[in-house]
Amino acid sequence: MTLAAGIDVGGTKCLGVVVDDTGAIVREGRLPTPKGAHSIIDTLARLAGDLAPYDTLGIGVPGLVTRTGVLRAAPNLVDIRDFAVGPLLSERLGHQVFVDNDATCAMAAEWRLGAARGAADVVIVTLGTGIGGGIVAGNRLQRGAHGFTGEIGHILVDPDGPPCPCGRNGCWERFASGSGLARLAREAAVGKRLRHVVELAGGEADQVRGEHVQDAALAGDPEAHAVIDAFGKWVAIGLVNLTNILDPELFVLGGGLAKSPALYLGPIARWFNQLLYAPDLRPHPRLLFAELGERAGAIGASLLHNVQE
Amino acid sequence: MTLAAGIDVGGTKCLGVVVDDTGAIVREGRLPTPKGAHSIIDTLARLAGDLAPYDTLGIGVPGLVTRTGVLRAAPNLVDIRDFAVGPLLSERLGHQVFVDNDATCAMAAEWRLGAARGAADVVIVTLGTGIGGGIVAGNRLQRGAHGFTGEIGHILVDPDGPPCPCGRNGCWERFASGSGLARLAREAAVGKRLRHVVELAGGEADQVRGEHVQDAALAGDPEAHAVIDAFGKWVAIGLVNLTNILDPELFVLGGGLAKSPALYLGPIARWFNQLLYAPDLRPHPRLLFAELGERAGAIGASLLHNVQE
Numbered sequence: 225m226t227l228a229a230g231i232d233v234g235g236t237k238c239l240g241v242v243v244d245d246t247g248a249i250v251r252e253g254r255l256p257t258p259k260g261a262h263s264i265i266d267t268l269a270r271l272a273g274d275l276a277p278y279d280t281l282g283i284g285v286p287g288l289v290t291r292t293g294v295l296r297a298a299p300n301l302v303d304i305r306d307f308a309v310g311p312l313l314s315e316r317l318g319h320q321v322f323v324d325n326d327a328t329c330a331m332a333a334e335w336r337l338g339a340a341r342g343a344a345d346v347v348i349v350t351l352g353t354g355i356g357g358g359i360v361a362g363n364r365l366q367r368g369a370h371g372f373t374g375e376i377g378h379i380l381v382d383p384d385g386p387p388c389p390c391g392r393n394g395c396w397e398r399f400a401s402g403s404g405l406a407r408l409a410r411e412a413a414v415g416k417r418l419r420h421v422v423e424l425a426g427g428e429a430d431q432v433r434g435e436h437v438q439d440a441a442l443a444g445d446p447e448a449h450a451v452i453d454a455f456g457k458w459v460a461i462g463l464v465n466l467t468n469i470l471d472p473e474l475f476v477l478g479g480g481l482a483k484s485p486a487l488y489l490g491p492i493a494r495w496f497n498q499l500l501y502a503p504d505l506r507p508h509p510r511l512l513f514a515e516l517g518e519r520a521g522a523i524g525a526s527l528l529h530n531v532q533e
Numbered sequence: 534m535t536l537a538a539g540i541d542v543g544g545t546k547c548l549g550v551v552v553d554d555t556g557a558i559v560r561e562g563r564l565p566t567p568k569g570a571h572s573i574i575d576t577l578a579r580l581a582g583d584l585a586p587y588d589t590l591g592i593g594v595p596g597l598v599t600r601t602g603v604l605r606a607a608p609n610l611v612d613i614r615d616f617a618v619g620p621l622l623s624e625r626l627g628h629q630v631f632v633d634n635d636a637t638c639a640m641a642a643e644w645r646l647g648a649a650r651g652a653a654d655v656v657i658v659t660l661g662t663g664i665g666g667g668i669v670a671g672n673r674l675q676r677g678a679h680g681f682t683g684e685i686g687h688i689l690v691d692p693d694g695p696p697c698p699c700g701r702n703g704c705w706e707r708f709a710s711g712s713g714l715a716r717l718a719r720e721a722a723v724g725k726r727l728r729h730v731v732e733l734a735g736g737e738a739d740q741v742r743g744e745h746v747q748d749a750a751l752a753g754d755p756e757a758h759a760v761i762d763a764f765g766k767w768v769a770i771g772l773v774n775l776t777n778i779l780d781p782e783l784f785v786l787g788g789g790l791a792k793s794p795a796l797y798l799g800p801i802a803r804w805f806n807q808l809l810y811a812p813d814l815r816p817h818p819r820l821l822f823a824e825l826g827e828r829a830g831a832i833g834a835s836l837l838h839n840v841q842e
Contacts (some may be wrong), residue, residue, distance in 0.1 A: 288811055288814055288815065296811070296814040296815065297811065297814050343678075344678065345677050345678040357778070359670075359778070359779075361668075361670050361671070361673075361675050361677075361682075362670070362671065362673045362675050362676070364671045364673070366670050366671050366779070367671070367780075368654050368670075368779055368780025368781065369652075369653065369654040369780050369781055369782035369816075369818070370780055370782075370815055370816055371780070372780040372815055373670075373778065373779055373780045374778065375777040375778070375780075375810050375811075376777060376778055378777045378810035379774045379777055379778065380690065380770050380773060380774055380808060381689065381690070381692065382691060382692065382693075383690065383691065383766075383770055384691075390810055390811070392808055392810070395810075457692075461689050461692055464689060465688045465689055465774065466778065468684040468685060468687045468688055469666070469668070469682065469683065469684070469685055469688065469775065469778060469779075470668075470675070470677055470682055470778075471676075471677025471678050471679055471680070471681040471682045471684075472677065472678055473678035473679075499689060499692075499701055501684050501687035501699055501701070501704075502597055502605070502606065502684075502699070505597055505605040505606050506597065506605065506679055506681055507678075507679055509678070
């Protein structure tokens with residue numbers, strides 16, 4: 225019996241699991257994510273101790289991770305730049321540590337134990353504050369030449385579009401993420417429009433967040449549904465681009481929006497059919513929602529030893 | 534010594550080669566591409582006879598090819614739809630025939646014998662009348678779930694952009710192909726602008742083609758250079774999207790535009806640096822031009838037996 229430990233480093237907490245050969249979680253632990261690289265190493269070492277005994281350890285981190293386990297930058301972690309999380313933690317613990325991007329970890333988890341079991345060509349798309357991605361192609365988890373595959377939130381879908389914090393304009397995540405949904409809603413809430421959504425946001429259009437649109441749509445508000453339809457078009461544009469490039473058999477949709485699949489699936493699928501190249505000549509990828517929830521990153525980190533090329 | 538035969542089916546001619554173990558072309562033949570599926574099978578059988586003896590045979594065809602060798606549709610071949618080129622030719626010849634998309638074949642050729650030798654993560658981009666693509670990821674030629682990877686000409690880069698013959702708006706090949714360059718030039722040639730380019734086109738702005746812009750730019754015309762700069766931005770947008778998704782170590786640029794690399798490389802690289810996500814935190818993919826010229830498709834077809842998963 226191999227015991228595989230995995231830790232997902234999030235913006236607020238580090239979540240650790242130990243997974244056995246059957247995929248069952250046999251232990252779990254969590255600690256708050258501190259600020260700064262040294263404190264994160266301390267926290268990871270302590271959490272690894274809490275999870276022990278284990279045979280292998282993997283870490284999922286948000287941001288650009290090199291193939292040697294260095295986190296180049298992480299927008300959601302404080303004071304992080306060129307953080308050698310793999311080498312440093314490995315030295316501290318005295319054993320090898322596998323490190324990869326958190327969305328790549330989520331892809332590994334859903335591929336081996338979740339919604340994408342048995343699939344050879346899959347893309348996971350995590351629609352949260354931003355958009356993360358992970359890719360299985362030709363039955364292998366892909367890392368790319370430098371470890372940076374799957375930065376799909378920054379696909380340019382409208383070069384004259386709204387500015388992105390990354391410095392460019394019209395990145396996919398300005399439209400198709402949770403914050404993109406809120407932005408589409410705030411733009412729609414001019415004049416007296418989107419009254420119900422704005423009420424849910426306390427009467428201030430500039431306070432509208434994705435969940436206000438979602439709640440109003442679930443309550444049957446047609447204006448909120450129109451915003452979700454526009455949002456579905458933008459989600460579909462990115463999925464179409466990924467399909468034209470990679471021809472996956474399925475997409476796994478994760479992140480906060482995956483909590484209300486019924487609301488989004490119709491608009492996304494309708495726009496996808498309309499925007500895909502040669503839609504009548506090919507099977508379409510299935511759209512599935514992630515199964516492993518908030519533990520996907522940690523479970524996937526525990527599998528990294530097993531999905532190396 | 535294995536002798537591998539490959540035939541590239543083009544819009545006007547079928548080009549066949551026989552390649553030995555060292556990658557050298559030992560025989561070559563060509564026949565005009567006829568109209569209609571039955572005539573194409575006759576032509577391919579005859580060309581295969583001309584190329585014999587060989588140990589394996591592969592065919593590259595333009596369009597959507599399923600993993601069982603059926604050409605679903607081919608915009609540049611007359612009267613072709615659901616053409617079972619692989620099964621039919623295999624039955625006629627009495628031996629196995631490997632079939633794949635022509636851009637995927639070109640990728641195989643450049644990967645094994647051309648500009649991308651030794652690379653594990655590469656995308657080929659053929660900038661011709663449209664844009665074709667082929668992908669090597671994780672050191673494997675990718676086909677996708679249904680055989681349709683690399684339809685990169687139809688990446689949507691401007692959802693409100695000009696209509697594409699495929700039925701959608703703002704596909705990448707409306708901007709970044711040879712016909713995209715001509716379109717950008719015709720749009721720029723209003724009033725008295727782009728005078729030198731329009732002269733090369735016989736004085737009619739609506740007769741401007743890509744080569745007129747190219748010739749004027751090579752002659753030093755600054756207005757033509759401005760069009761090529763705008764074109765370089767659109768090429769870069771697609772390359773950036775592919776990089777954000779796949780993180781290749783290099784791009785191989787092929788097609789007609791690859792004949793004047795010096796003209797395009799500067800603008801493409803400059804815009805690429807500006808539009809890539811996190812450009813300072815990562816090595817950039819190299820931009821190389823295809824080495825194998827018009828024989829790339831046929832050479833790659835000959836290698837298909839050797840690059841199956």
